[in-house]
Amino acid sequence: MMTLYHNDMSVCSAKVRMALAEKGLEWESEHLNLRAGDAQRPDYVALNPNQVVPTLVHGERVIVESTVICEYLDDVSPDPPLRGPDPYARARMRLWTKQLDEGAHAAIGMLSLCVAFREQHLDRDPDELKRYLAAMVDAARRERIAQALEFAMDAPGYAPALARWERIVTEMDAALARGPWLAGEACTLADVAYAPYLARLEHLGLDDMVRARPRVTEWWSRLAARPAFQEGVRRWFNPSYLALFDRQREKARAHARRLLALKRVSNRSC
Ligand SMILES: N[C@@H](CCC(=O)N[C@@H](CS)C(=O)NCC(=O)O)C(=O)O
Structure with missing residues (x-):
């Protein structure tokens, strides 16, 4: 199971959520309130030192950066392919x-x-x-x-x-x-x-x-x-x-x- 640390209105989080949905992948939600400074919480900074959402946790793996996360999702779940046919x-x-x-x-x-x-x-x-x-x-x-x-x-x-x-x-x-x-x-x-x-x-x-x-x-x-x-x-x-x-x-x-x-x-x- 994957866990996504994200925020409802964050564009980078929304990008990853849409990629997850295109792939039909199940995920667990850890929602952060950015205005309450949740992205600066020490437990979150341990996952994402940049203090930003999203972060994907897949088993033991922690992946940051929305573009990188989307490409990771396409690698672990290639169907339907989202990187282009050629x-x-x-x-x-x-x-x-x-x-x-x-x-x-x-x-x-x-x-x-x-x-x-x-x-x-x-x-x-x-x-x-x-x-x-x-x-x-x-x-x-x-x-x-x-x-x-x-x-x-x-x-x-x-x-x-x-x-x-x-x-x-x-x-x-x-x-x-x-x-x-x-x-x-x-x-x-x-x-x-x-x-x-x-x-x-x-x-x-x-x-x-x-x-x-x-x-x-x-x-x-x-x-x-x-x-x-x-x-x-x-x-x-x-x-x-x-x-x-x-x-x-x-x-x-x-x-x-x-x-x-x-x-x-x-x-x-x-
Ligand atoms: N390059 C990063 C940018 C992430 C980013 O800027 N996230 C914003 C929300 S879209 C954020 O977490 N801001 C922290 C804050 O507002 O405290 C990515 O693509 O993941």
Whole structure:
């Protein structure tokens, strides 16, 4: 039996839960409350020194990093295969997941913090928040939270994070012109990996970039209709987070429209 240490609204956890569901694998849930600092508990840090979810425990084996966990699941349970049918499809699949690990995940973190999660941090006891930030091993994450707390959507990292996601969605559009899934003919770990991120863009009101591209819209609705999306992602949506997103969404949408319009104007004048 596998045990997944995870969080309901964590995009990286949702990615692994969806992969587990695609594979039809049974697993036990150890849910962590990230806002209560559970990822910094010594017993959890012993499993995952990065203080992040998810972590998969399979017998004696401990596996961290959501991309690595998904590939591990595909190795231990190859049917149905989720890495792509041939070397080229597998290479394209990896390029997509690599991109998430190399900044796109941090960018969605920045957007989520500035639009919504800062509100949760501001509601915390200030001493507890100070302790949480001081104990954090990832200085870049601490900096993102500090920026979000101080500047919200005017944080210096916000516009670049939004632009990064617009670029990704543009690349998705080009990929989907060549085949029904991101890496070609088959649904792979690339599609699974991005599903929770597309849901997050929607929750944050930052999905104009998706809706402006019919191919991406169609792919996203096919992906969200998969039973594994329901099982691994939607079923876990936390109502208190959904209510927070509902409160913030229209402000974020209007702000993003202004930012992207400004970018288009400045691109034209260059
Ligand atoms: N590269 C890691 C990133 C994991 C990550 O950033 N997890 C977030 C949730 S999506 C987390 O656990 N944050 C800890 C916190 O908010 O205290 C992975 O893919 O597993």
